Amino acid sequence: MKLNKLDNYDMKILAILTIDCRTPDRQIGKKVGLSGVSVKSRITKMVRSGVIQNFTIKVEPPSLGYGVIYMIAPSDDEAGIVKKLRLIGEPFFVVPCLGDITACAIVVEKDLDQKIELVKNLIMNARIVLTMDAKDSEFRADLTKTDFKILEKLLKNPKEKIDTIAKSTKLSTKTVTRTIEKFEANPAIQFTIIYDPRKLEKFIAFALLAMVQSNIKKIKKEIETSFGDNFWQVPFTAKELLVLFMYSDNIYNADTMHHKIKKIDGVVFTEVFFPKKITMPTNWISNSIKNAARSEKLHLPIKQII
Known part of the structure; x- marks a missing residue:
């Protein structure tokens, strides 16, 4: 099946999936102005064409x-x-x-x-x-052995249905549901996608790194107000570093956004990166899951995980 050229609807769908790939098709449709069936069709086409390479957990x-x-x-x-x-x-x-x-x-x-x-x-x-x-x-996960058991299943398929996870883990659907809600509410855990930047066609994905010397939350809010519609993923903040994941319909608009952000009071340095390929190995997560399984305790302090 040949993928029609990507449009703004596809980009909005991709943006939602990068934030939470477990978001139901119907819910995505309400956010972007399409039916759930149309959203499902577009996601399927993007998977088959390689725009979406895989669903994963970060x-x-x-x-x-x-x-x-x-x-x-x-x-x-x-x-x-x-x-x-x-x-x-x-x-x-x-x-x-x-x-x-x-x-x-x-x-x-x-x-x-x-x-x-x-x-x-x-x-x-x-x-x-x-x-x-x-x-x-x-960042804190504060996970139990049960949480790790469910995380192991979701690592294999982040979009796995609750009933299927409950059956394979021999846990109740209530427990699985509660754990997934716990994951989704935790900024340290994200159900997301790996996409191919080369297949976005006329659209350009980029990351903008900004070093700030004043209130980073205030600066982030100011940027969101002006450029929130161009956010591709949830911004990453740590110490004085702010990383914005954005997209544009052409290189010139991306450059304009960069220069406007660069001039915001409190931003002391910016740098832009245009990705060609993205890989995000999860071996280290699998190792944590294995270590958790060997523990005799139900609730695992961080120092016992590694």
């Missing part, structure tokens, strides 16, 4: 007790970078971008400072953008 590493190092590597050799990252920890995401650079992050268990030095030694000219230690992070 978990912020500090919420499960891990540190994370965000960096920019001056190379688009994805395989080479992943090989080096695995000498240090587990890849969190790897995104080759235009301009022969790769935005990436690595999940580490302990000795964050030591791992930062390893990054500097192994990845030539890597620029570390941000580091987050679990003990200093605001």
Whole structure:
């Protein structure tokens, strides 16, 4: 089945799926002005065409007790970078971008400072953008063994139906429903999609990194007021860093948005990245699930997960 050219409806649907891919078709339809049947048809076409590569779960590493190092590597050799990252920890995401650079992050268990030095030694000219230690992070998952059992099923299929999960885990539908609602309400856990930036046709996806020196929540709100319709995912904030995931219908409008954000009072530095490919490995989540399964305790403190 050949996919018709993407339009604004498709982009709005994709934006909703990146925030929560479990959102029902009918609910998406109400938000964008289409029927649930039409939404389902469009999603199916985007999956078949490769615009949507897969449905997945994103978990912020500090919420499960891990540190994370965000960096920019001056190379688009994805395989080479992943090989080096695995000498240090587990890849969190790897995104080759235009301009022969790769935005990436690595999940580490302990000795964050030591791992930062390893990054500097192994990845030539890597620029570390941000580091987050679990003990200093605001992200918390606070999961039980039951939660991990359900998370394991959702990791295989984030859109799995509640009845199916209940049957395979031998838990009640009420327990499964309550746990999924708990996940969806937690900013550390996100049901999302991996999309192919090269197949967005006339639309352009980009990430805008902004370093701020004043009230980051106020600046984020100001940007949302002006450019909220162009948000692609939920903005990421940590310390003085604000990362906006946005899209535009052409490069010039993307550049205009960048310059307007750059001039906002309190923003001291901005940088734009245009992704060519996105990968988000989940091996480290699977390892956490396995460790949780071996625990004899029902409720798992972070230090027992890793």
